Amino acid sequence: MYPLRRNRRLRTNEAIRSLVRETVITPNDFLVPLFVVEGKGVKDEIPSMPNYFRYSLDLLGNEVKELWKLGLKSVLLFVKVPDNLKDNKGTEALNPGGLMQRAVKTVKNACPEMLVMTDVALDPYSVYGHDGIIENGLIINDETAEFLAEMSISHAQAGADFVAPSDMMDGRILTIREALEDEGFINTGIMSYSAKYASAFYGPFRDALDSAPVDLVDIPKDKKTYQMDFANRFEAVRETEMDIDEGADIVMVKPGISYLDIVREIKNDVEVPVAVYQVSGEYAMIKAAAEKGWLDHDQIMMETTMAFKRSGADIIASYFAKDVVKLLS
Numbered sequence: 001m002y003p004l005r006r007n008r009r010l011r012t013n014e015a016i017r018s019l020v021r022e023t024v025i026t027p028n029d030f031l032v033p034l035f036v037v038e039g040k041g042v043k044d045e046i047p048s049m050p051n052y053f054r055y056s057l058d059l060l061g062n063e064v065k066e067l068w069k070l071g072l073k074s075v076l077l078f079v080k081v082p083d084n085l086k087d088n089k090g091t092e093a094l095n096p097g098g099l100m101q102r103a104v105k106t107v108k109n110a111c112p113e114m115l116v117m118t119d120v121a122l123d124p125y126s127v128y129g130h131d132g133i134i135e136n137g138l139i140i141n142d143e144t145a146e147f148l149a150e151m152s153i154s155h156a157q158a159g160a161d162f163v164a165p166s167d168m169m170d171g172r173i174l175t176i177r178e179a180l181e182d183e184g185f186i187n188t189g190i191m192s193y194s195a196k197y198a199s200a201f202y203g204p205f206r207d208a209l210d211s212a213p214v215d216l217v218d219i220p221k222d223k224k225t226y227q228m229d230f231a232n233r234f235e236a237v238r239e240t241e242m243d244i245d246e247g248a249d250i251v252m253v254k255p256g257i258s259y260l261d262i263v264r265e266i267k268n269d270v271e272v273p274v275a276v277y278q279v280s281g282e283y284a285m286i287k288a289a290a291e292k293g294w295l296d297h298d299q300i301m302m303e304t305t306m307a308f309k310r311s312g313a314d315i316i317a318s319y320f321a322k323d324v325v326k327l328l329s
Contacts, residue, residue, distance in 0.1 A: 201281030267312030
């Protein structure tokens with residue numbers, strides 16, 4: 001004899017499934033990463049990220065306006081810095097007329113209400129492709145944190161609403177928070193990459209910005225001395241708690257789909273918004289499999305997006321954001 005409760009009654013058709021659905025995706029869930037390059041009239045497709053582009057400033061404004069019309073209200077800016085402007089200390093990052101600073105102003109001019117977050121890290125500016133200053137073959141922590149604070153002030157002066165330190169240096173959130181306060185930017189938020197793992201999923205992103213670590217004998221060949229060991233779980237919670245204590249307004253887990261346990265662990269532990277980044281490698285895998293006909297692109301895109309939200313993420317940074325909201329509409 002069957003039980004009185006039949007769970008399949010709530011799965012009978014789309015109407016009832018929609019009515020009892022526990023997790024719902026809306027445009028308000030997304031943070032849209034945007035890649036910016038020098039030049040004019042540039043909309044350059046990234047080879048390892050099909051249908052995703054680098055934009056010159058004159059086209060960036062149009063893209064931002066399109067995002068806003070779709071209901072996407074937040075962007076995260078990254079810049080591809082010309083090689084001749086790179087050095088060990090990331091000096092170009094502090095240029096008031098630099099590409100990032102101009103990109104922030106471009107977005108705000110095109111769409112004043114758009115929330116603008118900026119990547120704060122040295123790797124796009126570093127001749128070595130690392131997130132920190134190198135001395136004697138080592139990534140030095142405290143001097144890097146001080147520089148990141150200066151970079152954050154420069155972004156705030158340009159009009160950024162949030163700075164997003166992605167470097168994983170110890171103590172950099174407190175250093176940045178105090179610097180912003182001292183300069184009067186009390187309303188500039190910090191979204192910290194609190195649990196950023198040393199991952200092989202970042203490859204296409206580094207292609208997009210030409211920011212991979214260089215292979216030299218006397219410097220680290222990877223980022224494992226500052227990004228987290230992907231075998232560790234509770235370390236992510238400790239890192240996140242420390243960032244919150246230091247002044248982070250939003251915390252992030254990166255990458256995404258292989259780290260949903262970390263998203264849930266942190267969501268259960270903290271009382272600030274939790275972001276997750278569906279990174280370039282995750283995007284590229286779905287695109288490649290769909291091109292081969294091995295997976296249904298839209299179904300996998302929606303299923304993974306739902307997984308981020310279901311796991312506890314309040315904010316989803318995703319290269320699929322436009323595609324998702326178009327499908328939702």
